[in-house]
Amino acid sequence: MNRLVSILDGNTFLVCDERGDLEPSLDVATGLFSFDTRFLSTWQLTLDGERLRTLSVDEEQSYRTRFFLSSDRSARVQNSKVSVIRSRTIGGGLDEEVAVLNHAGRDVDFTVRVDMGSDFADLFEIKEAPRQKGNSTATIGARELRLTYRRGRFLRETVVSASEPGHIDERGMTFTVRVPAHGEWSTRLHVATIIYGARGEDARASLPLGGSRTPAVIEAEHRRLVERxxxxxxxxxxxxxxxxxxxxxxxxxxxxxxxxxxxxxxxxxxxxxxxxxxxxxxxxxxxxxxxxxxxxxxxxxxxxxxxxxxxxxxxxxxxxxxxxxxxxxxxxxxxxxxxxxxxxxxxxxxxxxxxxxxxxxxxxxxxxxxxxxxxxxxxxxxxxxxxxxxxxxxxxxxxxxxxxxxxxxxxxxxxxxxxxxxxxxxxxxxxxxxxxxxxxxxxxxxxxxxxxxxxxxxxxxxxxxxxxxxxxxxxxxxxxxxxxxxxxxxxxxxxxxxxxxxxxxxxxxxxxxxxxxxxxxxxxxxxxxxxxxxxxxxxxxxxxxxxxxxxxxxxxxxxxxxxxxxxxxxxxxxxxxxxxxxxxxxxxxxxxxxxxxxxxxxxxxxxxxxxxxxxxxxxxxxxxxxxxxxxxxxxxxxxxxxxxxxxxxxxxxxxxxxxxxxxxxxxxxxxxxxxxx
Missing domain, CATH: 1.50.10.10 (Glycosyltransferase)
Incomplete structure (x- = not known):
């Protein structure tokens, strides 16, 4: 496990590696969490089937992070003809924009893949090899992957949606794209974390601030508190x-x-x-x-x-x-x-x-x-x-x-x-x-x-x-x-x-x-x-x-x-x-x-x-x-x-x-x- 990067807003937080990826670990609490449940345990980006290399990470703001990455296909970063920027914000859920930049002088075809998964582990279980006691399902919709965990009346869901069309399976999303010379392709991924209450709706929806908050709202609130x-x-x-x-x-x-x-x-x-x-x-x-x-x-x-x-x-x-x-x-x-x-x-x-x-x-x-x-x-x-x-x-x-x-x-x-x-x-x-x-x-x-x-x-x-x-x-x-x-x-x-x-x-x-x-x-x-x-x-x-x-x-x-x-x-x-x-x-x-x-x-x-x-x-x-x-x-x-x-x-x-x-x-x-x- 390399250096960890965190992003948080209140009780929702994400801990990942310096590439922005999530892999289940018993040593550290990596994942997307909200109110003691891990809603994402796997979130791994590959380009043409290969992992990416970190150039830099911008983590100045607690609720916003950007990862600057390059393809591992080149032995030397300076020879790489492609780079990737992952821009991430958090506020009740997770929003991530994945941008692929083609630095070559010709059009290039790429396969962008994001592996996705959730074990819905209780935070207490992270160090103890989490074992699900309920039932997990994955449902594929139009530009959407819905992961559900149910145990009696305990119901949690992770819903991932994409702004661009792609192939969706039970383990993630794949985008086959052509990026023009010196051009860019991007998609916005939204991860909703849903904590169902007794009435069958997100328990956070009735709170004064609701379940999700925009970066602008978070930034304004942080600035106001610090200025006071x-x-x-x-x-x-x-x-x-x-x-x-x-x-x-x-x-x-x-x-x-x-x-x-x-x-x-x-x-x-x-x-x-x-x-x-x-x-x-x-x-x-x-x-x-x-x-x-x-x-x-x-x-x-x-x-x-x-x-x-x-x-x-x-x-x-x-x-x-x-x-x-x-x-x-x-x-x-x-x-x-x-x-x-x-x-x-x-x-x-x-x-x-x-x-x-x-x-x-x-x-x-x-x-x-x-x-x-x-x-x-x-x-x-x-x-x-x-x-x-x-x-x-x-x-x-x-x-x-x-x-x-x-x-x-x-x-x-x-x-x-x-x-x-x-x-x-x-x-x-x-x-x-x-x-x-x-x-x-x-x-x-x-x-x-x-x-x-x-x-x-x-x-x-x-x-x-x-x-x-x-x-x-x-x-x-x-x-x-x-x-x-x-x-x-x-x-x-x-x-x-x-x-x-x-x-x-x-x-x-x-x-x-x-x-x-x-x-x-x-x-x-x-x-x-x-x-x-x-x-x-x-x-x-x-x-x-x-x-x-x-x-x-x-x-x-x-x-x-x-x-x-x-x-x-x-x-x-x-x-x-x-x-x-x-x-x-x-x-x-x-x-x-x-x-x-x-x-x-x-x-x-x-x-x-x-x-x-x-x-x-x-x-x-x-x-x-x-x-x-x-x-x-x-x-x-x-x-x-x-x-x-x-x-x-x-x-x-x-x-x-x-x-x-x-x-x-x-x-x-x-x-x-x-x-x-």
Whole structure:
């Protein structure tokens, strides 16, 4: 598989090779997808029976791509007498124009073939050799190929139509054409993806934006959203480039919910193009000074789907905020629990944290009052179902041993939580950042109770609970002989003593004792954790350290943005600046787009950050990282009706100017400069 190219608009996206072709793969999620179903798994262009060679790919716009290709018949591209341009746009479906250009001085006959097929695989099945449980059919019409998949009431269709006449069979379309000397032939192919609802029509047709959108509509919407965001002017080109890329990516990741028809933010391409509780709320926190309008619909939907019963299959509990919502076949037939799934121990506390932070920025007390029941329910979950062992901590252990997640913190891969020597603890587990989130949620919940809910007694109770949690946490999680906080507690209450990046989340939450904050900052910026490109998820001397392990040594941009925010909170401005500078410098090697994760090799070992092979890109909370880092560098903090601006720009960045920052104060400008200039 060569380099992958993606194109997306909301929940519809396509991932292909650099020729524009699709071939089924178990390694990566190639194909045309919409709402967790793959509508095209094969889309392969040949000219006179031969594959084409890539000259260049234009992928500047997220929703539009052009592939410049030549025939492989010539040993040298410069001798080729024919070239092909594939111009592609996406918007609910896919439109592609295939243009064959004859550079010879005579008329030439060509056979243009596009192989087409769909396995209608559920996104969950891509890595598991998808097997259809329903029936597939192919129907040939006038200039149209209709591929249908039905399993009971689950019905999906892919309809491909062409603007030019050709021969259509069940596996694609063939065009036999004569192209005049120095002339051109083209056809427009339209791929409609149809998600049938209970009434027998496309379920997206009733949404405000409908099923399909033209490039002009998409472009206008993207431009409008980007123009509403604050304007950045700075001397440090990598930061400016990352900011522009982030705004574009976050705009492209917006999609319309099938359930409510409101705009939400998908977590990341290709695996997470749906609503995630944790990811959506952490991205919301990152975006508040820039795109605050995306927060209310997310909060309302999460509140509407808040857990209301005990359901072992879905890991659902009363008051719990969901982890993930899926629309595919496996969720629909309850072969997987994602309709929705509640296997996250952190999303419930984050719900309270984001709501409070949003109000502090926006002054939107109406939303807070509307969600009072959900806030009370969430805080009650922390002290009841969240505390599995009755020790005053949040623990997790899946109720669904067959398809539930083992680790229900943000590091949710199977081997992410370990002792220093590499052993894995049993369940339940209580990771350290969960306790920080719980502390922060209680403190913020107290403010909401006192200010908006008219319940000072409950506010006092929450603050007492937070104080007790902080004292207990600093006693039980501190590893005295190493002077750092343990990654977790095991079921016996003993420290799971791996040294990890999670400590930075503790600083952000405020649960760290002031006397220990300096040592935490020192550990985070030590060579064991800090690669030079960012803070690793796991220190280099730990038993499971692997620089290309998903959560055991890679560098995650979102993680680093939260760490920088935590360092800033405790006054470690220089250390926060070092992380922000490293992240910006790393972004240059990804064309401004920070990926989900990259390898944790020492900067002295590599001249550039090494890509993680299956990282999501774009990913929402990675796209949000540059935005949060701007907040940290400029020292932006709401205080009543005012915005505090207290910049600390690291040497080498020069001037940073952010104009029209929205909030309860209206719009305001912020300026910071490196101290050495």
């Amino acid at each position: 965001a604050p304007k950045l002017g700075c001397d440090f080109t990598p930061l400016e480039q990352a900011y522009r890329r982030s705004l574009k990516d976050l705009t492209a990741l917006r999609y319309e919910s099938l359930a409510l028809g409101v705009h939400l933010l998908a977590a990341g391409l290709p695996w997470f193009m749906t609503l995630f509780g944790r990811d959506s709320m952490l991205t919301g926190l990152q975006m508040l000074p820039f795109m605050p309008d995306l927060v209310p619909p997310t909060m309302n939907l999460l509140a509407g789907l808040q857990g209301a019963r005990l359901d072992d299959f879905r890991d659902e509990e009363p008051g719990k905020i969901l982890h993930e919502l899926r629309y595919g076949e496996t969720a629909g037939f309850e072969e997987r629990p994602h309709s929705p799934y509640y296997g996250a121990a952190d999303s419930t506390a984050l719900f309270v944290i984001l709501l409070d932070e949003y109000e502090r920025w926006s002054g939107d007390g109406e939303l807070v009052r509307a969600l009072e029941f959900s806030v009370r329910h969430a805080l009650d979950w922390i002290d009841t179902y969240g505390d599995l062992l009755g020790t005053g901590y949040i623990w997790y252990q899946t109720r669904n041993p067959h398809t539930g997640l083992e680790n229900q913190c943000w590091k949710d891969s199977w081997d992410s939580i370990s002792y220093a020597d590499g052993r894995l603890p049993g369940f339940p587990r209580a990771t350290c950042e969960l306790q920080g989130y719980a502390y922060d949620a209680k403190m913020r919940g107290a403010r909401l109770a006192r200010t908006f809910f008219g319940d000072p007694a409950w506010a006092d109770q929450l603050e007492r609970g937070a104080a007790a949690l902080k004292e207990r946490f600093n006693r039980d999680f501190w590893v005295a002989d190493g002077e750092y906080y343990a990654l977790a507690l095991d079921a016996e209450g003993k420290p799971v003593d791996a040294l990890s990046s999670n400590m930075g989340h503790l600083l952000w939450s405020g649960i760290v004792d002031e006397a220990r904050a300096g040592k935490v900052a020192e550990q985070l910026l030590s060579p064991r954790l800090f690669s030079g490109w960012g803070v690793r998820t796991l220190a280099t001397d730990q038993g499971r350290y692997n620089p290309i392990g998903y959560h055991v040594g890679t560098v995650w941009p979102f993680d680093n943005s939260i760490i920088a925010w935590g360092l800033w909170r405790y006054g470690f401005r220089e250390e926060a600046g070092r992380i922000c500078m490293a992240m910006c410098e790393a972004s240059r090697y990804f064309n401004g787009r920070l990926p989900e994760a990259f390898a944790g090799y020492d900067r002295d070992l590599t001249d550039y950050p090494v890509e993680y092979p299956t990282a999501c890109s774009p990913q929402a909370w990675s796209a949000g990282a540059p935005l949060l880092m701007l907040r940290v560098l400029l020292g932006l903090e709401p205080h009543g009706e005012h915005l505090i601006i207290d910049p600390a720009v690291p040497p080498g960045m020069g001037r940073i100017e952010l104009l029209d920052i929205p909030g309860r104060w209206g719009r305001i400008d912020a300026l910071g400069r490196s101290r050495n200039l």
